[in-house]
Each structure stands twice: as structure tokens, then as C-alpha cells.
Amino acid sequence: DQQVKQNSPSLSVQEGRISILNCDYTNSMFDYFLWYKKYPAEGPTFLISISSIKDKNEDGRFTVFLNKSAKHLSLHIVPSQPGDSAVYFCAASDAGTASKLTFGTGTRLQVTL
Amino acid sequence: GAGVSQSPSNKVTEKGKDVELRCDPISGHTALYWYRQSLGQGLEFLIYFQGNSAPDKSGLPSDRFSAERTGGSVSTLTIQRTQQEDSAVYLCASSLEGRHQETQYFGPGTRLLVL
Numbered sequence: 031d032q033q034v035k036q037n038s039p040s041l042s043v044q045e046g047r048i049s050i051l052n053c054d055y056t057n058s059m060f061d062y063f064l065w066y067k068k069y070p071a072e073g074p075t076f077l078i079s080i081s082s083i084k085d086k087n088e089d090g091r092f093t094v095f096l097n098k099s100a101k102h103l104s105l106h107i108v109p110s111q112p113g114d115s116a117v118y119f120c121a122a123s124d125a126g127t128a129s130k131l132t133f134g135t136g137t138r139l140q141v142t143l
Numbered sequence: 144g145a146g147v148s149q150s151p152s153n154k155v156t157e158k159g160k161d162v163e164l165r166c167d168p169i170s171g172h173t174a175l176y177w178y179r180q181s182l183g184q185g186l187e188f189l190i191y192f193q194g195n196s197a198p199d200k201s202g203l204p205s206d207r208f209s210a211e212r213t214g215g216s217v218s219t220l221t222i223q224r225t226q227q228e229d230s231a232v233y234l235c236a237s238s239l240e241g242r243h244q245e246t247q248y249f250g251p252g253t254r255l256l257v258l
Contacts, residue, residue: 034185062244073147073234073249074186081244119185125243129199130176133185 033057034122036134043141049107051137053120056101060122064131065094065105068117077118078105110141145170147250149235155256156225164220164253166235172248174241175218177210178202180252181231189233192218193241225257 035054043049053063061082066074080087080094080103087094093106107114120134148167156162168175177189188202192212203209207226212218222229232254236247 036185064246066249071251073236073251076246076248079244079246121186123243127199129174129191129193129241130188130202131178131186131247132188133178135183135185 031056032135033060034120034132034134036120036137038137039135040138040140043110043139045112045141045143046109049105049110049114049139049141051105051107051118051120051139053103053105053134054101055103055122057122057124057132058101059124059126060132061125062123063094063096063103064121064123065092066119066121066133067114068119068136074119107139110139112141112143115139115141147235147237147248149233149250149253151253152251153254153256155258157258158227159224161221161223162225162255164222164233164255166218166220166237166250168216168218168235168237169248170216172237172239173215174238174245174247175212176236176238176247177218177220178234178236179231180234181228186234189220191241222255225255227257230255230257 064079065077068074117136121131175192178186191199207223232252234252236249238245
């Protein structure tokens with residue numbers, strides 16, 4: 031039972047354009063959402079998060095949008111840079127099981143020159 | 144400022160052997176987590192430590208898997224009688240106090256291959 035889903039295994043975007051990565055969830059108890067970025071042979075690195083009381087959070091080139099009614103969130107990267115090429119994981123948690131994160135399967139982003 | 148470290152970085156073992164994976168969390172972090180990532184899958188939660196206690200072991204897939212943490216610091220994940228389906232990247236993470244909405248910081252992982 032995949033509670034967090036990233037339906038696009040890969041995405042290719044030209045440098046300077048917008049990258050949009052999508053994530054859907056099924057558990058209505060999730061109230062905190064995160065994006066992690068992972069380079070090969072490294073551990074995931076925290077990128078940005080959003081609480082369910084907000085619908086948008088911005089940090090530099092990265093913006094996360096949350097649509098609670100649709101149980102959908104997205105990560106926007108503008109402008110995309112070659113160094114953004116990595117695997118991006120969406121994750122979620124709820125206050126009742128605060129200790130653990132539930133992850134999606136990841137989307138591999140390739141930013142081309 | 145050292146991050147989370149894990150050893151070994153790679154481990155190849157034969158089916159049926161026992162393996163031990165080690166995690167050194169960020170100094171001062173009381174919360175420690177183990178996850179694993181099988182091929183083509185997302186990260187799967189295994190166990191959570193608060194200090195030396197494990198209040199959440201719900202993700203351990205079978206009784207062949209166990210983990211301990213000593214001195215509120217280093218943790219060891221042990222897999223007994225390894226099976227081929229145990230092949231995965233095992234990731235350790237730590238956070239300051241284990242509170243909700245607290246960032247978890249990950250180590251580089253141990254890549255386990257069971258032949």
C-alpha cells in the first residue's frame with residue numbers, strides 16, 4: 031500500500047526552464063511534507079518542507095505547493111540548473127507517528143544544457 | 144561538523160550469513176532512524192531510536208532484523224541469516240530530538256548485496 035506516490039519516474043528539463051515534480055498521497059492524517067534530493071552514492075539531503083496549515087512555501091529557486099483537497103503536492107524549481115540533476119523524493123509524516131517518514135519512489139530529474 | 148556516517152559503505156555477503164551495519168549519528172542528536180531502499184522503491188522505515196530505546200520498531204520486516212543503540216550514539220543494525228531479498232541500501236538518519244516536523248539528516252548508506 032503506497033501511501034505516497036510519485037508517478038513520474040523521470041523528468042528531463044532544459045537549463046533555465048521550470049521543473050515541476052509531483053507527488054500524491056492517500057493518508058489524510060499526513061500533516062507535514064518534505065522534499066529530499068539525492069545524488070548517486072550519497073544519502074538524501076533535505077530540500078524544503080511544508081506544513082498542512084500552509085499551501086505554499088518558498089526557498090530561493092524552490093517552491094512547494096500543497097493542495098490538501100486533492101492530496102497533492104508539487105515542487106517547482108525555477109530556473110533549473112544542471113546541478114539540480116538528481117533523484118527527488120517526496121516524504122510525509124503525521125503527528126501520531128512523528129518518528130517516521132513515508133517516502134515516495136522518487137523522480138529522477140535531468141537538467142540538460 | 145561531521146554529518147551522519149555509516150560503515151561499511153558496501154557489503155557483499157553470502158545467503159545465510161549474518162551482517163552488521165553501523166551508524167554514527169550527528170553528535171548531540173538523540174533521535175536515530177534506520178530506513179532501507181530496495182531497487183526501484185522509495186525509502187522504507189525500519190526502526191526509530193530515542194536515546195537507547197526503540198519506541199517504534201514497526202518497520203522491521205522479520206525477526207531476522209534487529210537493532211541496538213548504545214550510549215545514545217552509535218547504532219548497529221543486524222541482519223541474521225541473510226536472504227537475497229535483503230539486498231538494498233540501508234540508510235541511517237538522525238535528528239535533534241525526534242519531534243514532529245524536525246528535519247532528519249541522512250548518512251550515505253550501506254549498499255548490501257546478498258548473493
